[in-house]
Amino acid sequence: MEEIIIKLINEYNENNNLEALLQKIYKIAKQELGIKDYTKQLKILKERKDNEKTRGCLDKDGNVIIYKKGIKLDIDEILEELPYLNEDEKNMLIVVEYIKTLLHELEHVRQNKLKKENNNDIETTILKLSNTNKNDLSKIAYKCLYETHPQERLAEYQAKKTVIKILEDLGYDNIALKLKSEYIYEKFIHYYNYGLIGPTNNHFKLFLKEKEKEQFNKSKKESNLNLEDRLKYGLEITEEEYVSTVMEYKEVTDELKERKNKRTK
Numbered sequence: 001m002e003e004i005i006i007k008l009i010n011e012y013n014e015n016n017n018l019e020a021l022l023q024k025i026y027k028i029a030k031q032e033l034g035i036k037d038y039t040k041q042l043k044i045l046k047e048r049k050d051n052e053k054t055r056g057c058l059d060k061d062g063n064v065i066i067y068k069k070g071i072k073l074d075i076d077e078i079l080e081e082l083p084y085l086n087e088d089e090k091n092m093l094i095v096v097e098y099i100k101t102l103l104h105e106l107e108h109v110r111q112n113k114l115k116k117e118n119n120n121d122i123e124t125t126i127l128k129l130s131n132t133n134k135n136d137l138s139k140i141a142y143k144c145l146y147e148t149h150p151q152e153r154l155a156e157y158q159a160k161k162t163v164i165k166i167l168e169d170l171g172y173d174n175i176a177l178k179l180k181s182e183y184i185y186e187k188f189i190h191y192y193n194y195g196l197i198g199p200t201n202n203h204f205k206l207f208l209k210e211k212e213k214e215q216f217n218k219s220k221k222e223s224n225l226n227l228e229d230r231l232k233y234g235l236e237i238t239e240e241e242y243v244s245t246v247m248e249y250k251e252v253t254d255e256l257k258e259r260k261n262k263r264t265k
């Protein structure tokens with residue numbers, strides 16, 4: 001999918017119509033992700049009235065909604081952190097923040113599809129067990145623990161991964177590095193709060209019934225997960241694995257700091 005998006009971005013540079021670009025990506029990504037029948041339209045709106053920070057959502061009619069105001073607020077924050085970006089990089093930042101939001105929401109559509117399927121791989125199991133429509137408690141858990149909610153973490157993880165690849169291929173190294181720091185953060189930083197047990201394990205410890213816990217443990221055992229998988233899914237890691245991930249994060253954030261110092265002097 002990255003290659004097609006890169007091609008569309010290159011075409012976009014000639015006509016500069018961002019909404020048209022997003023509609024094209026929406027159409028192609030739906031096919032690539034096998035979710036054509038699970039979403040209707042992409043609507044790009046000014047802002048969400050009840051929460052201006054919201055970047056996107058799925059509405060009840062099966063549409064993907066993107067809010068310009070929510071995305072702009074985030075872009076403004078990033079620009080403060082990366083004051084050294086040139087005009088071209090700033091324009092690309094806007095484009096990829098929109099694409100990232102779109103991919104995040106499409107990931108939720110894909111998750112909804114998986115939840116209806118009859119698989120017991122680890123991803124589907126986590127999605128099913130963390131389903132927000134399960135009961136009132138699951139709705140509260142979603143609201144209060146939004147950032148570490150498995151479905152949110154996984155959607156953001158996937159969207160960032162794709163966008164970083166695109167930026168690296170296009171040669172936008174400064175923005176790629178910034179997103180990479182967020183990506184590693186997404187993977188592991190929540191471990192600070194929950195210890196080596198991981199955010200998803202912790203989430204489930206609080207909200208699963210005994211029988212569901214058994215189902216979850218069984219799926220984990222059968223999945224044979226490596227470090228990258230366990231970080232992605234928010235599961236247990238060892239002390240050594242934790243240290244190595246912290247070091248990776250530190251390397252990226254140090255490099256970001258260095259660039260800022262160099263360029264703003």
Ligand SMILES: [Zn+2]
Pocket residue numbers: 104108151152155
């Ligand atoms: Zn989301």
